[in-house]
Amino acid sequence: MQHLRTTVARLRPITATQTVKSQSQARPMAVGGALRTFEPMRSYTTSVSAEPFMNGTSSNYVEEMYYAWLENPRSVHKSWDIIFRNANAGVSPGAAYQSPPPLGGAALGLANAQAMVGAQPNMEKLVEDHLAVQSLVRAYQVRGHHIAKLDPLDIGVIDFDESPVIHLWGKERLYDLTAGGFYGLDESDLDKVFRLPTTTFIGGSESVLPLKEIISRLEMAYCQSIGVEFMFINDLEQCQWIRQKFERPGVMQFTLEEKRTLLTRMVRSTKFEEFLQRKWSSEKRFGLEGCESLIPALKTIIDKSSMNGVESIIMGMPHRGRLNVLANVIHKELDQIFCQFDSKLEAADEGSGDVKYHLGMWHRRINRVTDRNITLSLMANPSHLEAVDPVVQGKTKAEQFYCGDTEGKRVMSILLHGDAAFAGQGVVYETFHLSDLPSYTTHGTVHVVVNNQVGFTTDPRVARSSSYPTDVAKVVNAPIFHVNADDPEAVMYVCNVAAEWRATFHKDVVVDLVCYRRNGHNEMDEPLFTQPLMYKQIKKQKGVLQKYSEKLLAEGAVSRQDYEEEIAKYDKICEEAHARSKDEKILHIKHWLDSPWPGFFNVDGQPKSMTSLSTGLPEEELVHIGYIASSVPVEDFTLHRGLSRILKGRTAMVGQRRVCDWALGEYMAFGSLLKEGTHIRLSGQDVERGTFSHRHHVLHDQKIDRRICIPMNHISPNQAPYTVCNSSLSEYGVLGFELGFAMASPNALVLWEAQFGDFNNTAQCIIDQFICPGQAKWVRQNGIVLLLPHGMEGMGPEHSSARPERFLQMCNEDPDTYPVSEFAVRQLYDCNWIIVNCSTPANYFHILRRQILQAFRKPLIVITPKSLLRHPEAKSSFDDMLPGTHFQRLIPDSGPVCENPEAVKRIVFCTGKVYYELTRERNNRGNDDIVAIARIEQLSPFPFDQVKVETDRYPNADLVWCQEEHKNQGYYDYVKPRLRTTVDRTRPVWYAGRGPAAAPATGNKAAHLVELQRFLDTAFNLDAFTEQS
Ligand SMILES: Cc1ncc(C[n+]2csc(CCOP(=O)(O)OP(=O)(O)O)c2C)c(N)n1
């Protein structure tokens, strides 16, 4: 909250009124050359507002126009000019309107108007005073939050230098008033009665109030423990809604029952941390001390949302207060939490697990306030702050999708943030930008910021350039409710409003809990090293529970005995759970699962089958889907001619040649899975057409704007829906979102395609923190598919490499051990992810189908081609896709080398597109009987068994790994030790490829071609390695 550049003095808005006033003070305004005077009292607030069209939201519009007219009468339409002149001239209500003067009669009309502007001298002052009141109201609405008492420490982390916080009735403010700085109102006006504008609700049932009362009510609404930021919202209905919520007199009153519930929640929140501190004083837990009201805040949002019909809430949050949220919001058994502090617990599940303040949780229970079922899940997350935000959104979207909740009425998300992370992490912005996109919206998220005014050891003044940590939310017009977290009733109030806002408008909203952090970043840290003054103040600060209980005791809302009993009761609960936790000898990470998949596994949590099924399809089905892919299955649709040609080409491939190209292979896989009931969601930048204009899953009518056709949704009447969506230009946010979507159900094929593979690195955190180790850390599987276009095609260093080396480097397989178990399935089950680089459309088709047909889920990384999309040889016959066929982990050479394998001098192993360059070169050289080429299609898990078949088949051949990527990139470092392990280190493995380099590819096309030819020469030169051997 530093740099609050606007101050109380700056409560004065820069409005037309102000400009008018300064101008009118400098010199009287002229209308049509004559001096402008004003009629008394009949002005704007009376006669104009009595015009029949001056009601509801139109009055705001008219109001703006009136300001503009005051500044320059010519800036509005003539008819309005006349209305305002007449109104000012005291024409009776309803009579101010006159038809505009005829063209050419301007002079006459003006003369009349001048005559109508009577000589009633007090009018100007009256109008100005009313406008001043209106400006005052607006000033509080816009900037009241600048002087609200938001900081429990009152140490002004916000830069209040130029902003004397002055109470209205204090001398300074009166001075301010009498100095003429307050819109021209002065002390003598305080008892005058003013009509309230329609843009305020402070009057309740009153339409007029004395100025003193107006100011007092505005102070109550906008300058106490709540600071409301909303006037930037460009929707009048929404602004009015918020005004009502905070301005209506008496809105912040609570029943005795509500106060007691709030106190109980505060007791639990506070005493939970105290209990942990007592028992494990030297353990890190990232406690909530200083923001204990977070717990009642969340519970209020949940209660209110449950009341509004929400049945499932998906939450994401960072470290701070996480254990408390698990215990007191999600209701994780306390003994399960406490036993996490026992370092002697043995891990029972597979995987390496995670620290206690990262684990997730899923729990269905009855909401006590509403008596309705509610499911709460807290997503497991890595340390990387805010990374979980898009994942939560994706999972929420998926749950909404699967239960047909198209408006977000039954499923919603809550995201918690730290102040420093919310302001600093770009993924927050990326996530906000998904919030209103048709295929990504979750229909409103409630964001809660634990704003303890520090990030680790860093002050806000050096951590962000915005006034508040929450400014990022303004990009989506989300209202922001700042609240002093030491005022639990105010916290409860804003949380209620936030939940109602979400239920009413289905848009994001932010609650900024302004608080402090009683301890260091964690319980071991010494905060005085870096925040000495802040922590001197914190040491003096009474705890919020103490303050609130004193308030309720003083009010008589609770008795001391009841209060003490409540504390004792919770203490007992904690002690008993602690005793039980000592019996726990084994840590079950499965108990911390955030996304169970009921029915997918057998009762022991194992896959229902470990066999490898054929992924082929009957010919009729291939033909049927192929024809859908070649057609426009709706009437009267005008297709682009170029696209008609493409579809015709597909028809020919299906009907005459029985072959698939890449796009058709993908179509066959998608179409068949949809037909079998699997939902498919393909998301990424420009995926609908395909970056390389090969896919065309969404057809656009060339004559009717926005009329589209998705043939994939016309495959069969009972098929599952197909979602294909161009995403926002984000990788981190969108990949996180799709990962979350894939988490919700195993029965969906969720794919994210990078525009070019290299862009995956802006989503690195999702890949490194979630996709690669997700199962190991959180025992949850995920079948997300990443399609990463890749290939050295002379396009320069960018757009060439999907960085396969990075994915391969993160595989959990041991390169030095030849696996003994059954390969095809067991290896897949044991791996952390699958990495493939298919060289044929048929293999691509099979891998996509296998992803769903296998009985467990693993992330699949597909290194996809670019030039192969149209390569004449990169076509597959239907024969390779029929029943009985399946994904080929390795494609052996089936040419002349098979006739006399003993005579083969070399096996060149390769993967992906370079295969076609190798075969072309081999044909040119005519040595296809002595050099075999084998394609490794599944890089990870490595097909040791099938590689062994090849190396055994050609006992006299040397082994070469050939790749088009540079030596320190691509696959070489991954493949070499595995090849060596396969041949038991009896034969060397030679390298043919580009040399090591810093960049993925040269920017020079000629150099690219020279490099290509050079490594092809090496690959086929049988003497190339003699000197090295
Ligand atoms: C992406 C990322 N960068 C850095 C860190 C290291 N880190 C952990 S907590 C923290 C400070 C967070 O401050 P804030 O968001 O205000 O939350 P608080 O700890 O104050 O509750 C930092 C920098 C991290 N966890 N994630």
Ligand SMILES: [Mg+2]
């Ligand atoms: Mg912080």
